[in-house]
Amino acid sequence: MGEAATNAPRVGLFVTCLVDFFRPEVGFATVNLLESAGCHVDVPEAQTCCGQPAYNSGDLDDTRAIARQVIETFSAYDYVVVPSGSCAGQLHKYPELFAEDDDWHRRARDLVGRTWELLSFLTDVLAIDPPETPARGCFTYHDSCSGLRQLGIHGQPRQLLAGSPDIELREMDDSTVCCGFGGTFCVKYPEISERMVDEKIRNITATGADTLLGGDLGCLMNIAGRLQRQGKPVAVRHAAEVLAGQLDTPPIGARETD
Amino acid sequence: MAVRQADFRARAQAALQDDNLRDALDKAKGGFVDKRASAILDLPGFETLRERGRQIKDHTLAHLDTYLETFEQNVERNGGQVHYAADAEAAREAVLAICRDASARQVIKAKTMAGEEVGLNEALEHEFETVESDLGEYIIQLAEEPPSHIIAPAVHKTRAEITALFDRHHHQREGGPLRETPDLVDEARGVLRQKFLGADIGISGANFLIAETGSIALVTNEGNADLSTSLPRVHIAIAGIEKLVPGLEEASSMLRLLARSATGQQITAYTTFITGARREADPDGPEEFHLVLLDNGRSRMLGDEFREMLRCIRCGACMNHCPVYSAIGGHAYGWVYPGPMGAVLTPMFQGLDKSRDLPNACTLNGRCQSVCPVKIRLPMLIRRLRDHEFEQRLTPTGTRWALQAWAWLARRPRLYQLATRSAGTVLRTLGKGRARRVPLAGAWTAARDLPLPSAGGTFQQRWRAARTSRGEQA
Ligand code: SF4
Numbered sequence: 001m002g003e004a005a006t007n008a009p010r011v012g013l014f015v016t017c018l019v020d021f022f023r024p025e026v027g028f029a030t031v032n033l034l035e036s037a038g039c040h041v042d043v044p045e046a047q048t049c050c051g052q053p054a055y056n057s058g059d060l061d062d063t064r065a066i067a068r069q070v071i072e073t074f075s076a077y078d079y080v081v082v083p084s085g086s087c088a089g090q091l092h093k094y095p096e097l098f099a100e101d102d103d104w105h106r107r108a109r110d111l112v113g114r115t116w117e118l119l120s121f122l123t124d125v126l127a128i129d130p131p132e133t134p135a136r137g138c139f140t141y142h143d144s145c146s147g148l149r150q151l152g153i154h155g156q157p158r159q160l161l162a163g164s165p166d167i168e169l170r171e172m173d174d175s176t177v178c179c180g181f182g183g184t185f186c187v188k189y190p191e192i193s194e195r196m197v198d199e200k201i202r203n204i205t206a207t208g209a210d211t212l213l214g215g216d217l218g219c220l221m222n223i224a225g226r227l228q229r230q231g232k233p234v235a236v237r238h239a240a241e242v243l244a245g246q247l248d249t250p251p252i253g254a255r256e257t258d
Numbered sequence: 259m260a261v262r263q264a265d266f267r268a269r270a271q272a273a274l275q276d277d278n279l280r281d282a283l284d285k286a287k288g289g290f291v292d293k294r295a296s297a298i299l300d301l302p303g304f305e306t307l308r309e310r311g312r313q314i315k316d317h318t319l320a321h322l323d324t325y326l327e328t329f330e331q332n333v334e335r336n337g338g339q340v341h342y343a344a345d346a347e348a349a350r351e352a353v354l355a356i357c358r359d360a361s362a363r364q365v366i367k368a369k370t371m372a373g374e375e376v377g378l379n380e381a382l383e384h385e386f387e388t389v390e391s392d393l394g395e396y397i398i399q400l401a402e403e404p405p406s407h408i409i410a411p412a413v414h415k416t417r418a419e420i421t422a423l424f425d426r427h428h429h430q431r432e433g434g435p436l437r438e439t440p441d442l443v444d445e446a447r448g449v450l451r452q453k454f455l456g457a458d459i460g461i462s463g464a465n466f467l468i469a470e471t472g473s474i475a476l477v478t479n480e481g482n483a484d485l486s487t488s489l490p491r492v493h494i495a496i497a498g499i500e501k502l503v504p505g506l507e508e509a510s511s512m513l514r515l516l517a518r519s520a521t522g523q524q525i526t527a528y529t530t531f532i533t534g535a536r537r538e539a540d541p542d543g544p545e546e547f548h549l550v551l552l553d554n555g556r557s558r559m560l561g562d563e564f565r566e567m568l569r570c571i572r573c574g575a576c577m578n579h580c581p582v583y584s585a586i587g588g589h590a591y592g593w594v595y596p597g598p599m600g601a602v603l604t605p606m607f608q609g610l611d612k613s614r615d616l617p618n619a620c621t622l623n624g625r626c627q628s629v630c631p632v633k634i635r636l637p638m639l640i641r642r643l644r645d646h647e648f649e650q651r652l653t654p655t656g657t658r659w660a661l662q663a664w665a666w667l668a669r670r671p672r673l674y675q676l677a678t679r680s681a682g683t684v685l686r687t688l689g690k691g692r693a694r695r696v697p698l699a700g701a702w703t704a705a706r707d708l709p710l711p712s713a714g715g716t717f718q719q720r721w722r723a724a725r726t727s728r729g730e731q732a
Pocket of ligand 1: 632
């Protein structure tokens with residue numbers, strides 16, 4: 001943890017509930033990338049979830065309560081960085097929750113102005129040079145929906161991965177089509193979701209890539225879980241892990257060697 | 259047509275197991291998506307045109323009362339009659355009354371989604387010999403099925419299924435040889451030609467209603483609408499009130515958007531403007547022209563937060579690009595409007611309580627919005643319907659309970675972190691490396707393994723431990 005210079009941007013990491021619970025490695029990779037780029041990173045303790053499950057189920061009162069908590073917790077940072085397009089996108093929706101409350105609406109807008117998805121923050125705000133990592137192999141990239149359509153994330157991860165000489169990126173067909181995760185959708189309509197993820201897997205395996213990357217843990221867990229079930233040998237990782245050169249943990253969903 | 263909502267899940271399930279349907283959907287999906295993409299590449303200003311389309315529709319909707327009045331006056335000046343229908347029943351009655359007044363026996367129909375919406379066919383078939391002249395509609399009429407797509411109503415049918423239908427209805431036989439598509443088209447043409455000549459009434463929809471001239475614009479690729487509206491004595495058009503545009507200029511912008519978005523064409527094979535009944539100098543045309551203007555819930559939408567849904571020009575692009583529609587097809591949606599537009603319109607027209615699943619069976623991935631020619635924020639509207647379900651307590655009790663319990667915890671970070679720590683340990687123990695069956699996660703593990711939490715605890719836990727051990731403030 002290098003002590004960043006005093007004028008270093010102060011970044012509050014919104015770690016997301018999935019990363020916190022299932023894949024802390026993505027959190028550490030994120031910190032690593034941000035610190036290498038000269039940021040001072042804090043992880044406020046009072047964070048839990050962005051409120052998406054409530055919001056997408058129509059429970060607006062709970063969504064508002066969670067949103068207020070996030071707004072307060074992250075009020076003091078220059079930037080709020082999130083290793084997920086979907087959760088960053090949810091923070092960007094907070095203002096519309098407070099259409100009838102001027103004060104909270106203003107505070108929500110202020111949060112939006114400071115909130116970035118990790119990969120686009122690295123390229124579009126910090127303008128870092130793509131890191132040269134030891135990762136090698138043939139990779140393919142899934143563009144998660146909220147990051148892509150709400151936040152315009154498409155070129156950024158590709159640009160960052162291009163810094164590693166031994167990564168070959170092979171684009172799959174329909175990389176921008178939904179993988180069938182959809183938050184609670186995948187457990188509310190499991191059979192439809194299954195058909196959708198199978199379609200995604202068809203496109204992934206057709207590239208012959210050995211690793212699938214993406215920027216959203218939800219989608220990656222969905223795809224990894226299905227790949228595992230089908231016994232397909234494609235490794236799945238969050239792009240941050242690769243960019244931070246953090247390849248010692250087993251891929252998402254891979255069985256640990258006991 | 260009655261809504262068949264209650265069993266969305268069952269229908270989706272059946273659709274997923276139907277291999278014929280899957281083949282048909284795979285073919286259709288690729289065709290529509292690729293054709294649209296290349297048509298748009300050929301028109302660099304497409305984004306500007308979309309914005310113009312949105313503005314035209316918004317402007318018209320904001321002044322709908324005035325445009326309706328102008329339109330009605332112009333229709334009447336051209337010798338036509340306008341009939342306002344407040345709901346589906348009124349629309350059916352209006353059409354039936356016109357047919358009876360004309361002592362009709364045979365009715366020929368061109369494709370009309372408004373007609374499907376009000377269940378016109380069932381009403382007509384009791385009294386009149388009624389035949390669909392759009393090939394797709396004709397096929398599903400023989401099959402006694404509702405359309406599964408608003409542009410390609412029989413998109414779910416394979417060539418073999420159509421051959422079998424034609425054998426049964428045209429030749430009263432089973433098991434004839436499989437025929438090529440052009441042969442099937444010719445065969446249907448032959449049958450339909452007779453029907454055109456014998457019909458007293460022609461019924462069509464309208465793609466746009468043009469206020470300044472009192473005309474309707476109709477687009478087809480088969481030319482059947484032209485025959486349906488010019489050969490019979492009486493022409494009845496039925497259209498929703500949202501189909502209005504101010505003038506010809508605006509109609510032409512909308513037509514350019516429609517053709518590209520629907521079928522990837524620069525322009526459809528037939529684009530017809532019809533203004534009133536036959537005039538003295540006209541070589542052909544009907545003696546009477548009637549326009550049934552359908553409200554059926556639209557004016558209510560004008561005044562609420564779902565107004566932008568009334569911009570819809572029924573192009574079908576949203577369903578062509580919807581991965582859920584591609585998985586289950588149109589019939590699973592249970593009514594005449596499938597896919598993302600149907601997930602909004604069906605609850606609007608039929609009631610949210612009868613279509614509870616539709617707004618939920620969506621991942622909110624936003625591809626529909628990105629292709630909609632009039633920029634309807636479909637995912638926002640679909641999600642908004644979930645707010646209404648929650649408010650009206652239509653959300654299943656178990657879901658409500660689980661959500662609120664989770665939200666309660668999410669608002670108490672210390673407790674939340676304790677809970678996630680122990681849940682992680684429990685899950686790792688239960689899953690033991692092969693998370694194929696985890697209590698309460700059955701819906702996930704039916705088709706997928708559950709990736710287990712990494713060893714060593716939650717991020718928060720590890721982060722703070724690392725800080726403390728290095729003497730930094732956690
Ligand atoms: S909602 Fe948009 S994309 Fe869908 S049918 Fe209507 S106009 Fe076309």
